[in-house]
Amino acid sequence: MATTKVDPKLSDGELKKKSKTYEGLSHQQLIDAYRIMFTSRRIDDREILLKRQQKVFFQISGAGHEAVGVAAAYALKASYDWFFPYYRDRALVLGLGATPLEMLLGAVGAAADPSSGGRQMPSHWAYKGLNVVTQSSCTGTQVLHAVGCAEAGRYFSQHPNAARKGEGDYRQFKDVQFRGDEISYVSMGDGTTSEGEFWEALNTASNRRLPVLFCVQDNGYAISVPVEVQTAGGNISRLVSGFPNFHFEEIDGTDPVIAYAAFKRAAAYCRAGNGPAFVHAHVIRPYSHSLSDDERLYRPESERERDAARDPVPRLQMFLLREGILDENGINKLEKEVEEQIQADADRALDSPLPQPESIHNFVYSPDLDPRSAAFDKQPAYVAAETGENNKRSAASQPKTMADLINATLRDEMRRDERIVVFGEDVADASREEYVKQKLVKGKGGVFKLTSGLQLEFGAERVFNSPLAEANIVGRALGMAVRGLKPVAEIQFFDYIWPAMMQLRDELPLIRWRSNNAFSAPLVVRVAIGGYLTGGAIYHSQCGESIFTHIPGLRVVFPSNSLDAAGLLRTSIRCDDPVLFLEHKRLYRETFGRAPYPGPDYMVPFGKAKIVQAGNHITVITYGAVVPRALQAAQRIERERQVSVELVDLRTLNPFDWETIAASVKKTNRVLVAYEDSLSWGYGAEIAARVADELFHHLDAPVKRIAATDTFVAYQPILENAILPQASDLYRAMKELAEF
Numbered sequence: 001m002a003t004t005k006v007d008p009k010l011s012d013g014e015l016k017k018k019s020k021t022y023e024g025l026s027h028q029q030l031i032d033a034y035r036i037m038f039t040s041r042r043i044d045d046r047e048i049l050l051k052r053q054q055k056v057f058f059q060i061s062g063a064g065h066e067a068v069g070v071a072a073a074y075a076l077k078a079s080y081d082w083f084f085p086y087y088r089d090r091a092l093v094l095g096l097g098a099t100p101l102e103m104l105l106g107a108v109g110a111a112a113d114p115s116s117g118g119r120q121m122p123s124h125w126a127y128k129g130l131n132v133v134t135q136s137s138c139t140g141t142q143v144l145h146a147v148g149c150a151e152a153g154r155y156f157s158q159h160p161n162a163a164r165k166g167e168g169d170y171r172q173f174k175d176v177q178f179r180g181d182e183i184s185y186v187s188m189g190d191g192t193t194s195e196g197e198f199w200e201a202l203n204t205a206s207n208r209r210l211p212v213l214f215c216v217q218d219n220g221y222a223i224s225v226p227v228e229v230q231t232a233g234g235n236i237s238r239l240v241s242g243f244p245n246f247h248f249e250e251i252d253g254t255d256p257v258i259a260y261a262a263f264k265r266a267a268a269y270c271r272a273g274n275g276p277a278f279v280h281a282h283v284i285r286p287y288s289h290s291l292s293d294d295e296r297l298y299r300p301e302s303e304r305e306r307d308a309a310r311d312p313v314p315r316l317q318m319f320l321l322r323e324g325i326l327d328e329n330g331i332n333k334l335e336k337e338v339e340e341q342i343q344a345d346a347d348r349a350l351d352s353p354l355p356q357p358e359s360i361h362n363f364v365y366s367p368d369l370d371p372r373s374a375a376f377d378k379q380p381a382y383v384a385a386e387t388g389e390n391n392k393r394s395a396a397s398q399p400k401t402m403a404d405l406i407n408a409t410l411r412d413e414m415r416r417d418e419r420i421v422v423f424g425e426d427v428a429d430a431s432r433e434e435y436v437k438q439k440l441v442k443g444k445g446g447v448f449k450l451t452s453g454l455q456l457e458f459g460a461e462r463v464f465n466s467p468l469a470e471a472n473i474v475g476r477a478l479g480m481a482v483r484g485l486k487p488v489a490e491i492q493f494f495d496y497i498w499p500a501m502m503q504l505r506d507e508l509p510l511i512r513w514r515s516n517n518a519f520s521a522p523l524v525v526r527v528a529i530g531g532y533l534t535g536g537a538i539y540h541s542q543c544g545e546s547i548f549t550h551i552p553g554l555r556v557v558f559p560s561n562s563l564d565a566a567g568l569l570r571t572s573i574r575c576d577d578p579v580l581f582l583e584h585k586r587l588y589r590e591t592f593g594r595a596p597y598p599g600p601d602y603m604v605p606f607g608k609a610k611i612v613q614a615g616n617h618i619t620v621i622t623y624g625a626v627v628p629r630a631l632q633a634a635q636r637i638e639r640e641r642q643v644s645v646e647l648v649d650l651r652t653l654n655p656f657d658w659e660t661i662a663a664s665v666k667k668t669n670r671v672l673v674a675y676e677d678s679l680s681w682g683y684g685a686e687i688a689a690r691v692a693d694e695l696f697h698h699l700d701a702p703v704k705r706i707a708a709t710d711t712f713v714a715y716q717p718i719l720e721n722a723i724l725p726q727a728s729d730l731y732r733a734m735k736e737l738a739e740f
């Protein structure tokens, strides 16, 4: 046991005073708290100076929020708990172990900035070793990540074998650590509680009793908008108080002792597995929103003075003096040390090497595992068997639909990899599991039955329904994937993907790039897409894949037949990048493209197009449900006019197979790009532009496009037929090209 050295000169009274604690905080811890808070404030001041000197390019401060930060850092455990902070959490991350130098490296955008290597604004914390997860500038997205992170922690503690390293897939590069009682901390401002994702996160954390510690740092403003305009009734605590299973605290967040006591109670509640906690801390914002804002434009002097009287830094200083914990000399000495350190660190940061411009392409995708590589090129089992000795087809080799093979692939992969969880709307067989167990019902397993039977085989911890909230699905999946799970989440209809757009555009594909490869979130989002349904109408028929192929960092896959769907889904699951897996609803049960079950190892690499039929006169580049229509048109024009069409099915849209396109166009010199999405700005526009740019000298005719009209997809079949590209439209375009 450690013994405390006793100063023999101290009287009994003095001794007692020295060993007095404040909500469990010792004198030394309070002195350290002051050091952290003062350091935090002085880094802000230094950055502001550097910004005025144009040596840094942005500044947002943690000023006024320091007491909450240091208290949370004291109550939680760095490198053990998980942290999803926001930009005002400078004192928190200092308390967890980040250094002033690291922060100043971020401010100047140095190559050695540990949060992003100069890619993100300062105060966007990411410290891998401390479990501080990379964050964006989007207000509120992080709240769902924290929920997914907590779910993953619980999952791994219930399935410890799932954490084992795997060979030959993403698991090789994704270490998992779990403790069993770790907490997910997430913080945000008062304005951010207006975001839907905040409420979606509270809902799930409450419902699943997750160990998430929510911290709302309420400084009364969101830029210039005061809290009573954001929040009905002006107090978020009152609004959230009805959520079951929560521990609630509403505190003065400018007092570190009060804040520490609250965080300690909240953390104990979460750690014991009781559920989530919510700490609502009233703080101040003395430095305007950021250096780009001047709060004097919307806050009168009187209000600002009222805030200043509660400033946590002078407040703790007064407390230390009043309690005799530090005298004036002690304060001066501490502050001088901090000032000198920050001065020295700022000089070092300014001298630190800058990132190289060539490095911008690093870490858009995994540097470890390339889904285009030969490792993802595996033959179907029956081809392997046929080329083997006994040359026998298995009895299971009846042609299967795309729906069957996607289901079979999910099953195979879930057997192989215990990290896979499947969730989304209606994907479970039955959330009230007893009904299926008692054989009262058969179970649903997806509105298209793609996940049918998975819950029954793998259990409700691995296959479960989400709330009807698409951002909730993708945001949680992201949080899980950061921890090493492999979510295969489902968005029920492409038409309803948009509530998840912030997560899909601003979060998921950026995790790796913006953290300079410190974090990653490889997962699969399966989405039912497309028209030709007869009656699907506007909101069950949309395409729109080009919106997602426009996003760097996101793989986009769009198979046209069963075998490709199986092989590409397996690659999607095993690879180390986030994948949007688009499944055409019309193709789910189509006769076209059925294939026997290819076995549990069959894989198709990304970026390898398939020549559906070879030809000499025209190249048709397409994918998805246009493939069978193009094939029909190609067969007709061959029959009627002896025009031979080379039909290229891209299969994956990002990456796409430029080499196959170029080789084909060089051979045929005529090219038609066909896609189901509306014509203008569609996916084929990029292909057409690139053909025109790079293959101009090989062309004997203008590049043609066939696509849907620039409208939505209508309900009445006569209208739908007129809107979506038909075999007859493709035929006409082929004829025109051939005759040009």
Ligand SMILES: Cc1ncc(C[n+]2csc(CCOP(=O)(O)OP(=O)(O)O)c2C)c(N)n1
Binding pocket: 088, 137, 138, 139, 188, 189, 190, 191, 192, 193, 217, 219, 221, 222, 223, 285, 289
């Ligand atoms: C989704 C989104 N909308 C708008 C913004 C621009 N913005 C940045 S911070 C901010 C105000 C945030 O206020 P609050 O949540 O109270 O946090 P505070 O800055 O006061 O600590 C706004 C509107 C953003 N970053 N993200």
Ligand SMILES: [Mg+2]
Binding pocket: 189, 190, 191, 217, 218, 219, 220, 221, 222, 223
């Ligand atoms: Mg605020």
